[in-house]
Amino acid sequence: MHTEQGMERKQQLLDAAAVLFSSKGYATTRIADICAAAGVAKGLFYWYFPTKEGLFAELVRTMRTQLRRAQAAAMDPGAPPLTRIRQGTEASVIFMAEHRSYFSFLDVERTDEALAGVLREGSDVYSDDVIKLVAEAQHAGQLPDGDPRMYATGVMGSVSSFSHALRNGRLDVPVYELAAFVGDWVERALRSDN
Amino acid sequence: MHTEQGMERKQQLLDAAAVLFSSKGYATTRIADICAAAGVAKGLFYWYFPTKEGLFAELVRTMRTQLRRAQAAAMDPGAPPLTRIRQGTEASVIFMAEHRSYFSFLDVERTDEALAGVLREGSDVYSDDVIKLVAEAQHAGQLPDGDPRMYATGVMGSVSSFSHALRNGRLDVPVYELAAFVGDWVERALRSDN
DNA sequence: GATGGGCTTGACCGGCTGGTCAAGACAGTG
DNA sequence: CACTGTCTTGACCAGCCGGTCAAGCCCATC
Incomplete structure (x- = not known):
């Protein structure tokens, strides 16, 4: 497993990857770039992630659960359905705006x-x-x-x-x-x- | 310039590329694949297109002008603006549906x-x-x-x-x-x- | 101070793929 | 037949990049 320091390092890599993916796109971002941005050697990447895809998957899953949490939190269980839809909608827009760099690597244009x-x-x-x-x-x-x-x-x-x-x-x-x-x-x- | 036969050959390559891009995505489609699908040798590709990107650009521009033509044709110049927006909207949906394979390579999922x-x-x-x-x-x-x-x-x-x-x-x-x-x-x- | 697990390094490899090239084939034309 | 411009071929190259690996570091624990 990972020590506390290990978790931090991993997060650094995730963060660096998110920034790079959003500015250069997934395909054009090299693993070497991610490591350079995080200030570590390339080999270390594979200590924390199985493959480039593995990191991507982790990034996506993390954001998805957070988004769903935000939506759930915004929806009032007692409200009528249309209101709940609206609440979920607004919460989604806000969440995506607050995490632009994470969501923008889904944009074709950046790929x-x-x-x-x-x-x-x-x-x-x-x-x-x-x-x-x-x-x-x-x-x-x-x-x-x-x-x-x-x-x-x-x-x-x-x-x-x-x-x-x-x-x-x-x-x-x-x-x-x-x-x-x-x-x-x-x-x-x-x-x-x- | 190109002879008539040349234009046909070029179109074959464009068609093959469109199909492949839409099913495998731009990045994963190899030039060799396009040529194989069109039944020609790889070198020929560069007789008709400067680069892979060049073909892509041509494909995109062609579809765009066609789409705009379809929109323009659907909009009644005499109608009130809201109606024209609606007409353009419907025409776009129809056009995109009729040319799925061309538009689907814009989908991230296929990339x-x-x-x-x-x-x-x-x-x-x-x-x-x-x-x-x-x-x-x-x-x-x-x-x-x-x-x-x-x-x-x-x-x-x-x-x-x-x-x-x-x-x-x-x-x-x-x-x-x-x-x-x-x-x-x-x-x-x-x-x-x- | 030895043991061991987590962490870090950077050189290296292998495969892939966009793009090149020299060599022709195949008209049409004079 | 020679000549020219279009078209066609497939072997080849160069560079890039994901992923591997052997080696070593750091530090808590015993």
């Missing part, structure tokens, strides 16, 4: 800096379009005021989330049905004149 | 099969929880009926999209403000009793 550019180069244009549409809708009184970028984020996020769920099989509905559902979903989320 | 397991192992449990809450809310008449998995997807997708936007700087608002916004967003999208 390979080389691809990041290509991927990003178009999304900004698209984003601007949606922002403009939102602003226009606000001007027309169809949407409540507020930062258009927020609404635009919601719209684009919905599209990609639902599409993603369809792709990986978590959702299994006819395409046109899904499209209509997402259309409704977005429109409800946007509308002010309820 | 490295080794990590996929670790990443997935918890999300199912979490997903089940949200589904249960949604079902409960429907039972209580707080939500319209319909597949709870759809609503759950929307909730979880919102959390991750907004958090993602905050992480990469596309959004820059105080955390608690964002959390409240996402809470509102989700609640509006869910509610039936408008």
